[in-house]
Amino acid sequence: MNRIEKTFNKLKAGKKKALIIYIMAGDPNLDTTERLVLELESAGADLIELGVPFSDPLADGPVLQRSAERALKHKASLTAILALVARLRERTDVPLILMTYENPVHKYGERRFVEDAVKAGVDGVIVPDLPMEEAGPLHNHCKRHGLDLIFLAAPTSPAARLKKIADISRGFIYYVSITGITGAQLRDLTDVRTHVAMLKNYTDKPVVVGFGISAPDQARRIAEIADGVIVGSAVVKIIEEQAGSPSGTAKVIELVQALKDAIR
Amino acid sequence: MPETLMPALIDLEKAYLSAKKDRKFQTELQYYLKEFVGRPTPLTYAERLTAHLGGAKIYLKREDLCHTGAHKINNTIGQALLTRRMKKPRVIAETGAGQHGVATATAAALFGFDCVVYMGTEDMERQSLNVFRMRLLGAEVRPVDNGSRTLKDAINEAMRDWTTNVRTTHYILGSVLGAHPFPMMIRDFQSVIGREAKQQILKLEKRLPDYLVACVGGGSNSIGLFHPFLADKRVRMIGVEAGGHGIETDRHAARFADGSVGVLHGTKTWLLQDADGQIRSTHSISAGLDYPAVGPEHSYLHDQKRVAYTSSTDDDALAAFDLLSRTEGIVPALESAHAIAEVVKLAPTLKKSQVIIVNLSGRGDKDVQQVAKVKGVKL
Numbered sequence: 322m323n324r325i326e327k328t329f330n331k332l333k334a335g336k337k338k339a340l341i342i343y344i345m346a347g348d349p350n351l352d353t354t355e356r357l358v359l360e361l362e363s364a365g366a367d368l369i370e371l372g373v374p375f376s377d378p379l380a381d382g383p384v385l386q387r388s389a390e391r392a393l394k395h396k397a398s399l400t401a402i403l404a405l406v407a408r409l410r411e412r413t414d415v416p417l418i419l420m421t422y423e424n425p426v427h428k429y430g431e432r433r434f435v436e437d438a439v440k441a442g443v444d445g446v447i448v449p450d451l452p453m454e455e456a457g458p459l460h461n462h463c464k465r466h467g468l469d470l471i472f473l474a475a476p477t478s479p480a481a482r483l484k485k486i487a488d489i490s491r492g493f494i495y496y497v498s499i500t501g502i503t504g505a506q507l508r509d510l511t512d513v514r515t516h517v518a519m520l521k522n523y524t525d526k527p528v529v530v531g532f533g534i535s536a537p538d539q540a541r542r543i544a545e546i547a548d549g550v551i552v553g554s555a556v557v558k559i560i561e562e563q564a565g566s567p568s569g570t571a572k573v574i575e576l577v578q579a580l581k582d583a584i585r
Numbered sequence: 586m587p588e589t590l591m592p593a594l595i596d597l598e599k600a601y602l603s604a605k606k607d608r609k610f611q612t613e614l615q616y617y618l619k620e621f622v623g624r625p626t627p628l629t630y631a632e633r634l635t636a637h638l639g640g641a642k643i644y645l646k647r648e649d650l651c652h653t654g655a656h657k658i659n660n661t662i663g664q665a666l667l668t669r670r671m672k673k674p675r676v677i678a679e680t681g682a683g684q685h686g687v688a689t690a691t692a693a694a695l696f697g698f699d700c701v702v703y704m705g706t707e708d709m710e711r712q713s714l715n716v717f718r719m720r721l722l723g724a725e726v727r728p729v730d731n732g733s734r735t736l737k738d739a740i741n742e743a744m745r746d747w748t749t750n751v752r753t754t755h756y757i758l759g760s761v762l763g764a765h766p767f768p769m770m771i772r773d774f775q776s777v778i779g780r781e782a783k784q785q786i787l788k789l790e791k792r793l794p795d796y797l798v799a800c801v802g803g804g805s806n807s808i809g810l811f812h813p814f815l816a817d818k819r820v821r822m823i824g825v826e827a828g829g830h831g832i833e834t835d836r837h838a839a840r841f842a843d844g845s846v847g848v849l850h851g852t853k854t855w856l857l858q859d860a861d862g863q864i865r866s867t868h869s870i871s872a873g874l875d876y877p878a879v880g881p882e883h884s885y886l887h888d889q890k891r892v893a894y895t896s897s898t899d900d901d902a903l904a905a906f907d908l909l910s911r912t913e914g915i916v917p918a919l920e921s922a923h924a925i926a927e928v929v930k931l932a933p934t935l936k937k938s939q940v941i942i943v944n945l946s947g948r949g950d951k952d953v954q955q956v957a958k959v960k961g962v963k964l
Contacts, residue, residue: 376863377737377849379744380587386731398861423848428862450851452591475589477751482592500589501749 324416324444325469325492328367329527329548338584339549340365340540341529342556342577343420345372345388347397349564351405357560357570362415364574365581370447370551373402373421380449382504384554387561399425399434403441410442418445418471418492426459435462445469445492453489460489469493474520476500476512483516487523494520496547499533504554507533510542517547537583544584552580586764586851590744593751598766600671605773610666617662618777621695622652624659626778628785628942633912634928641795641935643928645915645945646782646810655918655947656778656806657688661757663774665692668755675699675754679743681708681736681802682873682920683715684947685759690724692757700724703742707734708872711955733866736802736876740850760803761880764851768880775809782942783813790940796931797822799944800923801894802838802873804880806946811892821893824883825927827869828896838867840879841887841894847878854881870899870959871919871952897926905929906949906956918947919956 322330332339342361346354358369374389374397381389399421406417419438426434426448438446446468451459453472463470469492474483477500487494496517498507507513513530520528530543531551540550559573586594604610618624627650631643648656661678668676676698680686686702693700702719706728709716719726732738740762747756761768761775779797786794797814799807801824814820829837837843840855847856849864856878857865869875886892897905905925910916917925921944928943935941949956957964 376732377741379741379850380748382745383731390731393863400861424858424864425862427848427853428845428858428860449587450848452586452588454591473588475587475591477589477592479592482588486588497589500751502745505749 323467323469324414325368328416329493332367338544339367339527339529340581340584341368341370341531341549341551342366343370343372343551343553344560345374345385345392345557346402346405347374347392347395348388348557348560349391350395351397351401355405355408357573358409358415359413360570360574361577362413364577366415366577368416368418370418370420370553371402373399373419373425375422375425378422380502382502382554384504384558384561388557399429403437403443406443407441416444417442418447419443420447420449423448423451431459432462435459435466435468439466439468443468445471447471447473447495449473453485463491471495473497474516476516480519483519484523487520487526490526493527493529493549494524495551496520496528496530497532498530501532503532505533507539510546513543514546537579540580541583550580550584587748589748590751594764594766600667601766601770604667604670610670614663614666618659622658622662623650624777625781626650628782628789631913634909635932637912638929638932640932640937641939641941642937643932644786644940644942646778646942648778648806648944648946649915649917649921649948653684653688653691654950655684655688656775656809657685657759658691659777659809660759660771660774660805661685661688661692664755664757665696665698668698668757669696671755673753673755675750676757677701677703677743677746677754678757678759679703679736679739680759681739681875682871682918683708683712683719683951684873686719686724686726687715687722689757689759690719690722693724694722701746702726703729703739703746705734705736705739706730708736711872712951714954715951735872737864744850760805761808761882762803762850762852762878768852768882771805772808772812772882775805776812778806778809778944779811779813782810786940786942792940793817793820794940794942795821795935796941798825798924798927798931798941800825800874800920800946801879801883802827802876802920804883806944808880808882810942810944815891822891823927823931824892824894825923826894826896827871827874827923828898828901829868831898832896836868837896838869838875838877839896840877842896846884849878852878852881854884855879855887870902871923873918873920874923895927897923901926903956903959915945916949916953917945918949919952921946
């Protein structure tokens, strides 16, 4: 049983929902990211998503775009991020998921990427611009090496695609709450409720919801519907605002604790 | 491509394939190409340029005479008709040189769609005339001020808009780029260039040409010329990329000369990237060629060795811009001037009995201000 499965089983046994926090690896620099992962875990993050910066993040809003630009200035390459994960693995067992666009993985070599990611201690990978039609080779490498390839389902996905995504996705299914990009505002939960229910009808795997969730109250309402909540842009925005300030990551931790309290 | 857009791409493929077979759609497309765009465009014998270079006979395929001044409108009329068929009230587009933006704004005005065009702020500066033209046509031009502030970033931003508004909006992509079915569909709409050129040269010369030459940014004008000749094994083809300041300088957009295979904007193709798979920034004097990836069908034709790819530098293109203006009375777009620059090198090496067709993909009116600036001329 891998760390993702173990975490969800434990949460389920305690009738709790997962809090998944996204940060961009290397923003403001890799040392801060290393420290922040441990702090996020202490503050209540059940799983942590590490963004791999990409020059052309077409699924991301301005907050994550700027974050990627900062991280790239600090040379946060896939190689450097895998080394960071290996260092973190000596100190924590929190599930770590990489969120990366396809091209850095393609350039690294899909097979080599999967082997090195598993060796470093990565538990799952999300590739937001890789639809299931094109995922064959990466999917096979992941399956062979026990790395969870997590797929996104969208509000525009018709029932037949939702079913296929529920089948193919490992670890959990990532439901994108809005027709839009990261950091946009989620307003109406009716659609989320319908789609999560459809997905749960197709699978016993956990279904988590991300995109557009920034406030504790929103997280609480999502947690009533799904098995977990992903918060990214709201956290990264604070990292941006606090960069260089003496309080450091304190405000980030404050938000994570508030989110955790909200979904308890 | 993000999952959010996948259903739209599947629907688009269905809609396009059904339209392609529909005689009514094709008749309507022909009507607009003839009565609105002004097709067929001439195949002009460049007599003085031929004499000047002293080699092969040079013919110009005159896409510069299309309404709005470039080949881009062949595609936007096709996609606008498709948008109407899919009953979507809004279109978006990206633009580099502004020609595709103008052609989209024009088609949107013709069919009554709301229209938003994304354009990098660096391109807005070098193509300010086209920005104003788009606004005159009723389009909203949204500046894109992130990344390299050029075409690639405009595509990112258009994709983000499409992801957000996919239910009401069709994305009129301007080149043979992006995810399927875009490269196939846009190639089909642009193939009218090569079909006409083939008929025209057979009538004028009673034979097929020896060479086809066209510039390659994303690659829509070149694939439009090349595609109908692909089965004619003896017709050689040359695609000309932007050599910028020279391949050795890093300041260029020559994907085949200095790139490798990767994935960008929903397509696997040759592109300019660094060792970590980050997309490199590009440079060309022509905004329309200033893009780090090339259409996937060009990658195929390159790997099959069916088409040879080469590059012209900024300086080569500027010299060709002057030369064509003075010898033929035609001011070419800076993009097309890259193809002319290749002809300047090629023609003298060939026999006088041989024939070259070069695609004059657009006219140079939009570039006059920029060329004056480069030459240090105050207007």
